[in-house]
Amino acid sequence: MNRTALRGTFPDLRVDANRDGIVDLSGKSDERLEDSQLALFLPNLDDDAKRCGPGEDLYSDALFGNDYDPKVDRRLLTCNDAQDDIVNGSRDEQDLARIHALPLPDVVDRATVVVSGAPAGAVRLFIRQGGQLRAFNPATEKVPVQALRNGLELLLEGRDIIRDNSWDGSVRVSLYLPSGAGDSVRLRVAPLLLQHTLQHSQRVLLSPYKLLSREQFEELYKDIPEYLYEDYVSDLQFFNMGYGEFRDTLNAARRSARVKPGLKELNTNTDRWTQDIFEPAYASVPGADGKPQVMRILIRSAQLWRVGGRAVFSLRGPDVGVVQQFSTDLPATVDQSLNSLGNLDAVPAHTAHGVHYPNGRILLGSGE
Template sequence: MRGSTALSFALTLAGVVAFQADIRADSNRDGKVSIDDSSDLGESKQTWTEESGAMFLPNIGDTMGRCRDLNSGNEEALVKCNDASDDIQRAPQYLAPLKTVPIQDLGPGAVGKISVSDQAARSLVRVFRPKGDGWEIVTDETSFSAEELAKGLELGIDARGPRGHKIDGTRLWDGRATVEFTVIDGETNSTDSVAMRVAPLLTQTHQQRAVKVFASSTLKSDNQMLNQFQQIVKESGIEEPLHQVVGLTPFIQDLFETMYASIPGPDGAITSMPILLPAPANNYEWVTEAGGHVARQIRFTGVGMVTDVVPDDDNQETLDSMGNLETIPPYEFNGKKYPAGRIVVGANETAGRVPLSVPFLQAQEMQDPLLVDSTWLEIQHVDEFLQFLPAKTSPRGWRVMVADPLGALKILQDAKADGYGNDSYSSRPLTGKTPVVSLEKYLSPTLIKTNEECARRIQGTIDLLKRETGITDDDIMGVPVLYYKALDVQIPANGDFQVGAVYPNAINGLVLSDSAYVAPQQFGLINGTGTDIMQHAVEEVYKKAGFDVKFVDDWEMHEIKGDVHCATNVIREIPAPWWQPGQPEASPPEASPKASPSEGGQQMDPREREQKLCENIGKSLDECRPQVAECVFRARKEGITGQDEDETWKKIEECVKAVI
């Protein structure tokens, strides 16, 4: 344990009982700080590793939309504002605990000090002490009395930003912070410290069930698509209705990637927060404006947002859109472990074209981004040809779906052989952009050559995934996607070859759960039985993968070079803790206490209790949830959550009424 001064040591040798400062955090990651035993001592207290060491959260949500309301006309100020942008604690449920071991028999003039040793970290870390019903910031000037030290301090810590947060505009913070506790009693002093680190921000995988789906209201030129989304979300069992974001591009997938940070919580729970990573944006006006829209309409209570991904003078391009990011589910291979999965992004390293967010993603030190070539695609996003699905029947737990242009070609070639050569290759009703062309004419040597080249490019990615993850052909399934060669190339490519999808791109869909998938309607050739041959093939592939497919008419998106995945975004449930792979799935922190069933009665679900409480005071769940969370926190702090369930909730309701 660090820290006795020479004088303290000398006094001890002389037979004088000297005090010893002792500060502890949840270094063994069991969800509590232990001061009655040695479980939070040892190497994990002084040295942080992926396997052990205390963690804390970036508390960067916007409780009750405070930032939104304060900065209605200032986009820059809105984006920079969050719950931790000043010294007021607005979301104590996201604090990580710190405790000091009580020190008896100090002189009346003894004082204690709490500090963060590294100055760079000090500017990004907040430590709080309880005060009344709230919390007060602890600064270098804060002193704790001998009476407080005798009782032991109970503190909370959070961060103003995540790992990768910029220091002085250039350096990236690694999230490490050493918290020091110093006690001074006359001429004697003692210092102890504990090593902590901000939890990494991790991307979601498709093994996590969707709990909230977003789409842009600009799709309302034809309400059919939005209406279909709404119905599918409702039927899928997602509690929250489709969230329509106003005033944004329809390409909402490209605007942000939902990540999350999580740490051990009390009683085996997990304390976590979804955090939005906006696409780097400086040159694309529609994306730059979108940052404010995302901060205003999607970031809120319990949903954070990263605000400084790239330097102001960097140039943003299509590779920086978040549709160009997918995540391999957790795996181990060749001695490397990725307990939270691994990021895949499209890039062209040879030409120096790498997404600007990669350094930030690398700073999390958990999901080492794998770069694949996507520049042969017109839009150049990996979600146009690559997808990772949960697989219940696979020992790996997931499988790879790749676009299969040769499979799509064969479907059409077989239809021609069956006598459909004079039929239109597409069943989409006529528009100016959909000429009537017979299947025989459409199956030109150019089309065949184009799709053979696409297959070669895709095989390069498959080979890379095999080398990096250990997958075999048994883990891979092909989804029929037919490509055409783009003639008017607008974006730099890896060579002069770029393609787009002929039919709405079936692999560019929305994974809702381990069995529900939303794909774009195909509008392929209709055979003599009235079957869309391309859509039938897509449905069969996903059925074989264990998925029920709902098809959506997204033609208005397809005409502007996007499909279902491009038009949607999601927040997913928080998975099992990455620091304990294989644990049961966990949920985001609930505002509700985990009360025991009342004696002789039936226990009401905590969410139902919360809903009923809000109804009782005439507020919506979104309006009163932050106050419920605060009052539950107070109840736990006061030790009343172990009482009768009904009585507990009565006290929580009284507290909420008082707060509101």
């Protein structure tokens, strides 16, 4: 099909098919071929407007995993930029993938948009009208004639990561005129990659040395009346011997690595194992300025009882999101210690035994 000859009479959708960060509306660089790669879009899980504070007390329902309420964990997850149907400022707009249609100056009727290939709720569309962006529901509305004449602009928002093999991350967006003429584009959600040790460190985190208050202690150990608060304080001081030296050494390593922000303490309740509660990852797409548009995604460990993991939500903000996935009905006999994310790491790109791994490999510890 000669797409150039059909311009202005036949829908011509464009996305960033060549992944240079720009949707080409005048040339052919973003015309799709059968073997072309798919344009990418981000899982928009950050909080660009900083409206998702975790609350005054992450742990009001739990003391070191006792009597925790899973509803709190679900509530913490349900605030990010993909959870509402507005674009939260210009920074949020940069996290959306553009879909353009070349102008159809002679069109006289509204057009239909069809989204297919993705699970329900996995993506959302926005439309630009009169210079403003608003949510567009293709199931209940059609594209206005004036938008078609001016050149339709849609923005695609990813609302989740790929979680299992039931979805490969791709989505098809199609535009159809009443005549039946149409065009389609396909996009894919950017893959989630784990951070590895050759990447530059930007922040160093640790859990502070923390004592339970007497009130918290008495509630936690109410069934062991012979265990006194003074004994607990003495025990904790013993277990935390060397903490000051550890902190000083870690801070010296931070300075040596030229990480400018100081050590950041996470309020992990009484959980001291910072590396176990989450794993840093990221997704990225090409940016219009030649720099990648990066979304950091913090993966919380799959340990619902580990309430200290809620601290990861205090890190959510612009270009930083959080994901979690739990099983709430595991038998008590199941050992979940292998789900501690200190048990998982990534090695950078390398070649081993004649096989090249351009994105590195994930290492996961196992039992016997």
